[in-house]
Each structure stands twice: as C-alpha cells, then as structure tokens.
Amino acid sequence: MSHTNLFDEVKRHFEIVSFISQYIKLKKVGKNYVGLCPFHAERTPSFTVNGEKQIFKCFGCGASGDVVSFYMRIKGLEFKDALIELAEKAGLKIDQRAFTEKRKEKDLVEVNFKVAKIYQHYLWNSPLSERARAYLKSRNLSEECAKTFYLGYAPSEGRFLASMLRTQKIDLDLAVSAGLLKKGEDGSYFDLFRDRLMFPIFNEKGECLGFGGRALGPEAEPKYLNTPESRIFKKSEILYGLFQSKDYIKKEGKVFLVEGYFDFLSLWERGLRNVVATCGTALTEKHIQKLKPLADDFYLLYDGDIAGAKASLRALSMFLKEGVFPQIISLPEGEDPDSFAQKFLKDPEEFKRELSKFLKEATAFVFEFYRLEYQKNPSKVFNEVLELFQGISDPVLLQRLKRELAYYFQVSESDIEKKLRRPMQREVKPQLESQLTREECFIKNIAQYLVNFPEDIPELESAGLKKLLQENFSSGIYHQFLMKILELKAEGYTSFLEVPEPSFQEILGDLLFSPPFEDRKQALEDIKRFIGVELQKREILKIAERLKLLQRAGKKEEVESYLPQINSKLRLCKDLKKH
Template sequence: MAKYEDEQNIREIESRIDIVELVSETVNLSRKGNNYWGLCPFHQEKTPSFSVNQDKQMYYCFGCHVGGNIFSFLMKKDGLEFKEALEILAAKAGIEIARPQDRKIIDQRKQIIAVNNAATQYYQEMLISPQGKTARDYLEKRGMIAETISNFKLGYAPDEWNSIEEYLLKKGFTAEIVKLSGLIKRSDNQNRFYDLFRNRIIFPIFQYRQDVVGFGGRSLGEALPKYLNTAETELFSKRKNLYGLSQARESIREANTAYLVEGYMDCIKLQQSGIKNVVASLGTALTEDQAHILRRYTEKVIVLYDGDEAGQRETIRAINVLLGANLKAEVVSLPAGKDPDEYLDNYGKEGFLQFIQNNKYSDIEFKLNRHLLATPTLDLDSKINIINRLKDEIMGLASAMEKDFYIKLLAQKLKVEENIVYQELQPRHNHQHISHNRNNIEILRDNNKYGKYGIQEKILAAMLKDDEVFTTIKNRIGIKFFVNPDYQALVEIYDQLLGEQAEKARDIRYMASSEGLDAAYARVAMLMDEANLDEAREVEEFIRRVEQKKAEALWQRVFEQLDILGDTGDFDSVLSFILKLDKFTNATREGGIQ
C-alpha cells in the first residue's frame, strides 16, 4: 500500500469517509457495544463474525481473519490494487489526489476506455448485421445462446482494413488516441494504419468496473494466429488480466474456488452452463500477476487445461505459479484431445461436474502421476528420483496428516515400504549448516486462555498500547519471539518507529498498511479495547514463559552440539564445550537467560 511518507492523502480521505458508512453499503450492520457486527462479505456464514470499530476505523472478521481499513476493505471486496481503491475513495471524498505529472496519464487512460467502449458497441452492431452472419453461425454452432452473447458483449470485426478506425474517428476520437488504444496497427512500410482485428469474433476483456480494457479476436478464416489480443497499451496487459473475471468474481468469492481454463470459449461455455466461478488466462501461460489477482478472491484454484500434452505441460507451470502465490492448486485431467468446452457439450453440466469430482487431484498427486507416466520402468533409480522430485513439496506441508497421506501414496505407487519412503524424505544431516539463531524462540501456544484471542495477540496488544510495557519486555527478553510472522513484523515496525520519533508510534497502522499487515493489525487493534490484562502480573508471567522456552531451546542445541562433537572424535573440543556449558549454567542460576 502507500508509503508511510506519502500518507497525507490517505489521512485526508480517512477523515472524510466513515468506515461504518462504507461497509454498510455492502453489509447490514448492527451495533453491539463498541463495535458494529454483520455477516462477513468475504466468506459464507450464518452467525455474524464481521466486526467494524468506528473509533479506530478498522474492520476484522473473526471467521476468515480478514481485516484492515477503508482501503483494504474496498480492495478485498472489489479485487482492486491499492492505487485503484485510493482513486475511488478520493473521488467519493471529493479529494483531488493526482499530481500534475500523473494527470495526463489518467486522462489518457479514460480516453482509451471510452474508445474501447465505443469499439465494443461497434463490434456488437456488426455481429447482428448482415456482415456478421458467418460469425453468428459459428457462435450458434458452438452452443452460444443470445443471452450469453449479450452478457459477454461478443462482437464481430468485419473483413475490412479500416472499418474500426473510420468509425472511431467519426465518433470524434482523435487519431492519436485511436492509435494508443491498440485497435489499429502501423503497416510494415510505415505509410498507413490498418485495423488489428479483421474477420474475427471479438471478445471484450473487462476490468472490475465493467470497463473494457482490451480485446481478443478469433479468426473465422485462415488468418493466423487463430487467437489475437490487443497490443499492450497504457491500459491493457494480458499478463495482468483474466478473461471472465468481471462476471465470475462474486461466484469465485462465494465458492472460495476458481476454475482456470485456457480459452475464451471454455470460460464462456462453462459460465453459460451455470458453472460461474471460471476464468481464462487469455491464451498465455499463467503469470504471477494473474495468480495474485486470483488470490484476492479465493484460496483455491482448480486447473482445467486441455487434455493434450501441451495442455498438461502448461498445467505443471500453472501449478507452480499458483503455489508461488500461496494458492492451493488442484488439477482435473481431461481425456487426451479434449478441452472443457467439448466435454461439456458431450456430457452436459452434471456429467462434467461428476467427471471433475472423480478426476480431481492435488498438485502433488498430479505431478506424481506425470512422473509415473514418464517412467516406463520403475527401477531403483527411478523410484529414488521420483521421491527426490517431490521431497521439498511434501516436507514443506504444514499438516502432518497431509504428509502421512503422501507418504502412504508414494509407498503404494512405488511399491516400497512406508518407513523407507519416510526415511528418503528426511533431510540429509549436514553439520556445517546448523542454525545458531538464538533469538526467534516460539512462545507457548495457548490460544484458549483468552477466548477467541491467543497469548500472542494479548501481549502484542499490550505492547502496542503501552510504550512502558513495550520497553519492559524488550529490555528483558528482546522482541524476536512471536510465532506469527505478521505479529513479529508489527512489533519490529513499532520498535523502529519508537526509535525514530516517539510520537509516530501511534500511527503504526499506516506502516502496517504499507507492509500488507492490515489484517494482523486490525485483529490486534480490536483487542486493545477488549484487553483486560493484569499487565504487571501477566507480562511478568509471559516473560518467565519465554525465558523458559529459551532455556529449553538452548539445552536442545547443547545436546545437538555434543552429539556432533562426539561424532567427530574431537574430545578436546568436547571438553572445551563442557567448560563453556558450566559457565552458562552458573549464569542462568544467577541472572536468568539473556
């Protein structure tokens, strides 16, 4: 989000827009105590767990753990970038935020949108004209109904060299802005421009606000490529857009799942059938930008690429991109030579959904199956190779049950004992890579003691609420002890602010926003009012528990180090280490763990 130093506009906007009023446009809120409560707009629930605090101008959902301020609420609700949310809220507040040097770009983007909207209307008119008969016949043959054609604003670009250019110029657009839209292209000899799309079915590509940002076109003749996208413009990049998202985003959010397909037709046909939570990656390999867009709406993506070899290779790439964006990735393997559109035509919606249910694999299962198909003979080396290829992903799983599932699956598929698979998955010991980090000690996990809050939240709330508590804890045990990485980041930001300028510490939420920590801070901020710490007693208890954990961790390292030194046979080093250990033991008895 915004940089801390650039917060003036943010402060001004927040002073004019009340979060309760903003959220109430979407959520029916009821006041209970200091907070307003309602059903969360970001996940399905029957009992309200979505809380809005008017004094702090923050929201937090205790069900899905999403939280933040007016900017993050709009970003999450509409799938926006911060800059987009800032522009919308600034307009709502009646504040001019554009710098003079940005105004030209903003105006240019608005003009390109106007050009695209006009072009969309033209292409729609051409589709229903006599010239569009071939295109209409094609769409009918592909099973498109009139309502779908209208919803997606499909159109037709006639087989003419300058039809869209002439239409737009007659509409009053300048030649320069028509060029910038990417709808016309300069000829090789540079003497003239011609229409990019000719004799093609047109697929407008929408942004979140139903603005047309670009186009795709499918050739109806022999012209190549079969599919063509608008050139990269100030407004459009195919790497940063997903086809069908404007129609699918609410369904994706409700299902907390998105289906990812390759083509326009696959996306449209699935949505037409009633499977609404579908998007397409604009005919390119899935990009990191596209994955991060999906992450705004869902936690899980099911990849539904074509069943041919090329489609399966792209599936592997897509899985890795999705995992890199912290999305759960699953795969449906279609029969070879089939795409989702064809399968839907053959078996209908119910048959298609049943096929998905019976042929859905996790990312690891899919990769394992691919490795097995590529390995005709499962000799010893092949088995070891397959385990090694999947080792990092399996051992990186947080759930012990998931690890156990894949160990059993590997044992079954490779026809080896489970304990052998388990041993092969273990990291090889390397005495040169022992961690000596003595700072990050996990505090005890005790999330039931304080109801819906855990000890981490209670202590962090106390530290951010009271500088004296913060200083006491820092001086006694330091600040590197939080299990939750977001909480650890918050306390380090606060420490930095205190060191720079004490009065800035109260504005930690601006820094939290800039680091993407809105939800973590919102949760802790909600607790500051609820927290009824007997601070002197509970802070002291917390310090004691952290010291105890430090001691346990240190002794664990002691025994590990003794094992290593014993393995080397270097008994002089063992003796030296024991002498140091004796000094350490005396120090802990006298003054505690530092």
C-alpha cells in the same frame, strides 16, 4: 486535495472495524477484533483488527495494513485505484490534476467499450460477417451467449475501425493508446485487428480493458492476438468472464478455471456459470487473489494432454502458496474443456455429472502424473515433487500435504517436513526475540518506536542513527527494515502503510501490534543514548585497529599519542550509560 491529504482523509472517513465487517465477520476479543482471514484459507481465526490504531494483521498469512491496503487486497487493486474508489465512496473531492492518469484510463475504457459495440454490430448486421457467424455456429455457440459477452467481428479491411472512429469523432490517438489502431510514419491510421472474431475483455467491475482476437483465415498468424499490454490491460491480472460469473461464483462458493475463451464460453453455454479463464497467459498470484474472496473451492479444468497436466501442476503450486488447496479435473487424453462440453449439447446436467467423474485431489493427481517416472528414479522425482510445494506458510495446509504425500509416495512425514521446511528458512520472516542478538533487539526496538512515532525520525537521524546503520551495525531483517523506513521518510512518505511491498507490510504489522511504549519520552532518550554509546564503541574499535598497525610498525610515539583520544571516548561512553 493532494495525494497525501486524500490518503489521510480517506483513513479518517472509514473506521476500520466497521469497514472490514462489511466483508468478514469480526468478534471482539479484548482490545482487538478477530475473524477468519479473507486472504487465505483457515479454520481458526488469525485475522486481527485493532480499532485504536486503525490497522489489521493476519498472523496466519502475514497480510497487514490499514483500511486502504485492506481494500487494495480484497478488490485486487493498485494503491492509487483503491484510494480513488474509496475517496469517491466517501464523497471526498478529488483534485483531478493529481490523477490525470486515472482520467486517461477511464477514456481508454470508454473507447474500448465503444469499439466492442462497433464490432458486435458488425458481426450481426453485415453480410461480410457471414463467415464469422458460421464459425460461431460450428462451435455450437448460441447468439444469446455471444451477445452476453459482446462477441464481435473485425473485418479484413485494414482501415475499417479507423474510419468508424473518425465518423464518431473519437480521438484516433486515444485508440492507438488503447492498442486498437497503429499509426504509420506518414501519420495515417490502420487497424490492429483484421479478419478476427473479437472477444472484449472486461474486468470485475464491467470495464472493457481490451480484446482477444481469434483469426478466421486458415493461414493467419498468430491464431490468437491480444491487445498489447498497457496501463489498463495486464494479462497477469485479468480473468475473462469474471464480471459475468462473479455472482454465480459467490452463490456456489466454488469456481472452475480454464485457459481459453472458447473453453469458458462452451462451459457457460452448458450451464456451468461459475467459471473464469486466463487470457493467453499462465495463472498468476494476482488472479488467485482476485478469486479468493469469492470462493472456497477451486477446480482446475485444463486440457487433457501433457501440456495441460503441466499447467495444472504450475497452477497447483501457485494456489498452495496462496493458502488454497484446489482440486483438479483431469480430462481424458486428447480432450479439452470445449470438446468435452460439446458432447453434452442436449443435457447440461449430464455434462456436470460426467465432469465430476474426472475430479481428483491435488496430491493424487501429482502422484499419477509422476508415477511411472517415480518407479525409475524415486529420489529425483520426489525432490521435484516437493519443489511444487515449497513456500507454503499455512500450517493446516502443510499438515495435510505431509500426510497425503507420505501416503502416496510411501515416505515418512518427518522426511517430508525436513525437505519442505529447509528452503523456507531462507524467507524473510520476523524472528523470535530469542533468536536476535543484543544489537538486533535494540534495532528492532528502534524500528518499533519509529513506526509508531515517525515524526521523531529527524531527531534520531541527528543523534546519528543513519550513521550507525551505515556502519553495518547489524545485518538482520530489522536493520534492513529500518534503513527502508529512513529512505521512505526521505522520499516524503507520511504513512508507511502506503508501501505496497508484502514483506515490508508483514514486519510493519508485527511491530504495530507489539505492546506500546509505557513512556514515550524515556524510550526516545534510551534510543539516543544507545546510538551515542554504540557510535563511540565503533570509533574506539577503529582506533584500536589503527594502533595494532602502528605497534607492528614499531611506532611507539604515535601509539601513545592516540591514548588520550581512546580514554576520552571511554569516559564519554561511561557518561552516556549513566544518564
């Protein structure tokens, strides 16, 4: 089955209202179903599902699409992976030739897990791993905890893994692709990780995507070495420990975020199980999107120094753009989550109680961070603070921010509103009908028609639609959207809901939820007539510009020769308007 046919089959198999009801509670309101959006925090339901068109649209955050795009968002998957998973759930036959990359990814996952078990076995069974075991003991990490997360040891001998894989008849080139081995110019293989404590990194489905390796030698650099970025290992998307902690996160409805492997493991050891860690990178949009369906409350738990505070501020800004208001645990100066947890080895409950003493609301944390500098240069600092909060679309969140910032920084809410709103006006958002020119209104009308009836694109292109758009007929967002539609159709897209771009999907969702055309045939004829009239008008304007130049040059006879052409085009415009 081809990629396109599979997409259509998946959509036919899963009825969207029933499918989405597995994840959120929906209530029938008129022709639609509404519920609380799973992609941003809200109290009033703005997430709408239309069973007739098999689409969803959140009027709060703009998320929209079909059953496949919903599954992509809720699971944090790429389009191809979401499609394959849904096809497998539906029991549909997949043409593996069309998905050779997916097979390769499974092979990489399998070799990673085999290697994780090799390193784990070596850690606990080899006398050469004594130093690694002693190191774990010095960090107060139990064997049970280490085994839960498949910790292992990569020995210093440079061809250990290559030799082990060869013995197990595992393709060494596959291990190169996985970032476990390197291949020399002479064709020999050698290990990437040497004399390192190994942290296998799993995704939320329990697939081993790669490794982090902590150097044990005092002079070894870098201190931490990760698997190179690959088709399966993307640090910007992976959260360490999510596979083991996701059920605890769901149960508690809250999640703690830390930055390091040992920070994570130390908290886990102390009984704090609803925790995840980033893998040597800053928090990203995709990390947050993975966590939003699992939790309502988010706690940033970073190092108690300037670097940790700045990381908290960056993460706070990311969360707010995703419609989430996190809290921050501001540890004492010089402490990190691991060192702080080590003080409570015998009493995990005391550790949790002590941790709560350092909990701060986000705006209080921001004010405290900037307080001294604010006293010296209030205008500069306040503008810097507001930069953290730009791009927030959730009205409830904005109202709370305005109120709290006004309280802490002693400024009026209206001043904050002006400063927060101004940059947001540059964002591409669907415009109100009253803000559109006559031309833009009609372009929007054409866009709405074509997203509902894409099969009529060739007929409108024959009528001159592409030419009209290329004439810079308008420059609004619907003009850009319509150009994109024509490009996608030329590239072979059969459904615009496949397009992963959020801004495109937001406009598409608005158009699909617009009132339907009462008479499709009449709407098509009106659009063709409009295109014809506007093209003739542009021809007349071009001739008029030419005539001005000829008049200035005193070429009266040439001017008169153009008059019949202008009259002909004016009559044509008049005739087109009549029909």
